[in-house]
Structure formats: structure tokens, C-alpha cells
Amino acid sequence: MQHQSAAAGRTGRLDVFDIARGLALLAMAVYHLAWDLSWFSLVDWQVAKDPGWRGFAISIAASFLFLVGVSLALAHQDGIRWRAASMRIGRIALAASAISLGTFFALGDEFVRFGILHSIAVGSLVALPFVLAPVWATLAAALAVFVLPRVVAVSFPGDEWAMWTGLTQDPPLSVDYVPLFPWLAAILAGIAAVRLLRGKAPWTLLARIRASGRFTRVMALAGRHSMLVYLLHQPILFGSVWALVTLGLVPDGTDRAFLEQCTASCSIARDGPTCERICSCTLETMRGDGAWERLLDAPQDPALNATLNERYAACFETLPPDGPAN
Known part of the structure; x- marks a missing residue:
């Protein structure tokens, strides 16, 4: 146990956050499977419109972004490692571009213009200085980011380019839209949570949680490779449902x-x-x-x-x- 704790302290990585990220991926897979079944009219669930399903989707996105903030605070707790940060953000931005391109060919005008990966890439860059800022400043910024799109909604000719901010009045239709405002607030909240809890009793309890069972080990493994799981899970789910329908194995x-x-x-x-x-x-x-x-x-x-x-x-x-x- 002491060896594990020391390793966690050196790397800044705790099993509990990998498990949490894996659980978020599992929840996302459930949501996307429901969306796929609805898309092929195999169920009559209004996944894109029903308040319950929308709330589920919002909670999943918020948990991912909160954990992004946690990861930023842990990875740069001793100072911002700009090279590592830029490489990570670059990989995420590349994956986000691939998602946009793929959904453009698959879904046409409803393609993902600024989804969860786009928000993670831009949000990580904007939030990075806050890992060393006073906690009160991080919390104040999170509150401002959360409130701003509720009081500011601009509209001007050609405003489609600004839809990524979340401050435009009528953003284009998209199957996944996670703009910087208000979602950056979740990343900042994750940073603030680490800064507030680290070194205190609740943090010690979290550090003791280990991926010891089969389920938690699988969740932690998925959490450590969240990018790969994210990129692969929806093509696999969508392709599987499409194959079942195409082969006539389920009613059309x-x-x-x-x-x-x-x-x-x-x-x-x-x-x-x-x-x-x-x-x-x-x-x-x-x-x-x-x-x-x-x-x-x-x-x-x-x-x-x-x-x-x-x-x-x-x-x-x-x-x-x-x-x-x-």
C-alpha cells in the first residue's frame, strides 16, 4: 500500500479518477447506444429531445470536463509543463478534427462542429494558467463562464464562425455541441476541487481507492485510455446496430x-x-x-x-x- 501511495504521489495519478473516467465512458456508451437505436427507429425513445435523456447527456459531458480539470491540476501541480501540455492538446485537437470530418460525411449538415473533444482541447488551453492561480480566482472565473451565456447572446451576419464560444444566439444544428461557454466552467471546477481538497482528509480517502476488483480494473483501464475508447466506441456501436438492421436480424x-x-x-x-x-x-x-x-x-x-x-x-x-x- 505504501509503495502504491508513493507511486501515485510521484505521478499525480490516482486510481479513483481513472475509474471515474471509465464510468463516464460507460455512461456515454449507454447514451450513444440509445441514440443509435433511436436513429434506426428500433425504439421510440426521443433521445435527442427528451428532458431525461438530455439531462443524462449533460451530466456525462460535465463529468468528463470536470475530470479534465482534475487531470490538469494533477499533471501541472509543480508547474506548467508546456511541452507535455501542447502535445496532449494537439492530439485531442487532431482527434476532434477527425470527428468533424467523419460526421460531415456521415451526417451532412448536422456534423459535429464543436463537440466534447473540441471543448476539451480549447478548454484545456484556456484553463491551463488556472492550475497555478489562486483558488478564489478559479472559482470566480468558473462562475463567470457559467453565467455569461445566460446574459449574452449575440447575432450578426456570418456569426457561424463564433458558434464555438457558446455566445451566439442561433448556433447551427449539430448532433454534438459543447461550446466553450458555459462548459469551461466544469474544467475550472475540476481544477478548483483538486486545489481545495489536496492534502486534506477527503483527498486521503480518495487516494486509498484502488482498482482491485475486475469491474473497477476494467473501468480504470478504459479511463487510462479514454481517448482510444472514445474514438472507437461509437463507430463500433453504430456499425453493429446498422449491421443487425441490414442483415434483417432485428425488425426494421x-x-x-x-x-x-x-x-x-x-x-x-x-x-x-x-x-x-x-x-x-x-x-x-x-x-x-x-x-x-x-x-x-x-x-x-x-x-x-x-x-x-x-x-x-x-x-x-x-x-x-x-x-x-x-
């Missing part, structure tokens, strides 16, 4: 989602059973010449959406209320 939820939405819209003018037949007729005719598959590949295509409306109108006119399907 897109049909069910379309029929539910179509029936709900149709029911304004006709009764439910008739609408179910009309929507089933629409789906079958779209499938008949491959238009449905093309629409799934290009859901925003105006011509394909016009075809869908034409097929729906034809089925609507052909099927009488409460009559048999043609």
Missing part, C-alpha cells in the same frame, strides 16, 4: 414509425382502421418499385417525398371508409 423500425406517423396524420380526416389500410397501401406501393428504399437513403429528396405524397393520395382516394383493401 422504419416501417413501424412511418405507419404510426402516417396513421396519426390520416386520422384527422378518416377513421383509424381505414387510415391503417391507406398507410399500409402507401408503404406497399412504395416498396413495389424500390422507391421506399431510395427514400430511406435520401429522406430529404424532394422528388422522393413528392412520390410518397402521390402514392398516399392515390391510396386515400382508392380505399373507401371501412371497405376492404384493394
